[in-house]
Amino acid sequence: MIEKTIAGLKVGDDQPVRIMGVINLSKESFYKNSIVSSQNVHDAALKMIEDGADLIDIGARSTWPLAAKITKDEERSRLIPAVRALAGISVPLSVDTMFSDLAQEALIAGASIINDVSGFTADEKMVDVAEKFSCPVILMASNKIPGDPVGMNAIMESLVRIISHAEDCGISSENIIIDPAIGKWTPEKLAIYDYETIDNIQRLRIFKKPILAAISRKSFIGETLNKPATERLYGSLAATAIAVRNGAHIIRTHDVAPTVDAVRVAQAARTRIPSVRSGILEAELLDIKNVDDCQKAMVSIGATTTGSQIMKKKTLIYNILLNNITTTEALIIKQEMLARGADAALPREAVSHEADKVSLIISGTQLQVERLCDKLRHQARGLPMIAQMLLELVNKNNDATFKYSR
Helix, strand or coil: EEEEECEEEEEECCCCCCEEEECCCCCCCCCCHECCHHHHHHHHHHHHHHHCCCEEECCCCCCCCCCCCCCCCHHHHHHHHHHHHHHHCCCCEEEEECHHHHHHHHHCCCCEEEEEECCCCCCCHHHHHHHHHCEEEEEEEEECCEEECCCCHHHHHHHHHHHHHHCCCCCHHEEEEEEEECCCCCCCCCHHHHHHHHHHHHHHHCCCCCCCCCCCCCCCHHHHHHCCCCHHHHHHHHHHHHHHCCCCCEECCCCCCHHHHHHHHHHHCCCCCCEEEEECCCCCCCCCCCCCHHHHHHHHCCCCCCHHHHHHHHHEEEEEEEEEHHHHHHHHHHHHHHHHCCCCEEEEHHHHCCCCEHHHHEEEEHHHHHHHHHCCCCCCCCCHHHHHHHHHHHHHHCHHHHCCCC
């Protein structure tokens, strides 16, 4: 069960999905309608809170890769006065910056959360500031530059490293929020990878950290709809609903009021993760659908890397339907699955040989399926072809390009 208190705000599985309103002070932003003038910062924030924002995130430098670059002094001149103007508002204030000295000034001025899209990689002193102030931090998946991991597996590996580094440097586990870096941060980040991320946000649960999704009007929505940022609201709401349905705890948005409605409906349709407590004992059903994530979960409880690597292919069950195979092939596969501690369901007609062609459902772990294929590829009839088809199914199940290209 994920349950944290972030700057006094409860965030987690049994809490409402929290809405983070964006105060954008960057004239270089990709979405011009989101830009707030320095004179209107306070009113804009109050309107977002009235519309349902639980947090306010304030930034003065566009992270859009095509944006014109500004100096740190220019970012400071925009950011710090705005933070001071919002000091004391009724919701936690997050500061979106990659520079440690600006983050420190903002925390002194009234911010309570650091939102570092570089995941502590741009400025090595940022972790020192976060540790000094004991403040919550939002850490985005990044390696060399913000958002550069391509694909969900790369995002997971990046966050493993970022979280480990932060905790080794004294950042409390209770103060870390994770961001999977949705958006075209680099040319290699095609739209399919953002859809893969949104569809697989639940994979981030193994980190036991609140999950923030920043989706609002981003380029993958524009590529899908062939629309500019000004016309991406409905697409943003659709993607946001999917992210919430799949486990996001915080949604960062330019459009607070409509996002609140989409989020509330999506959360109502979200399955709760079964967990039980009795005193200090706790049991939770792990909703894990990727063998590499099973390995990470095992390592997180202290299992050895070698042991968890060996075990990972034993953790998830595949249920595979085979149609139009011969009765003899079905019976052979049934026996081979039983020999590996797995099983297969087949119709009575196969046992009695009353039908020439039957359907079969095999049920086993990835390891059991792979070992079945090793055996079948050396046998007669159509069994080598069936082995090839089964391995292709397993590979397609782990291939983002296959799953999200249309």
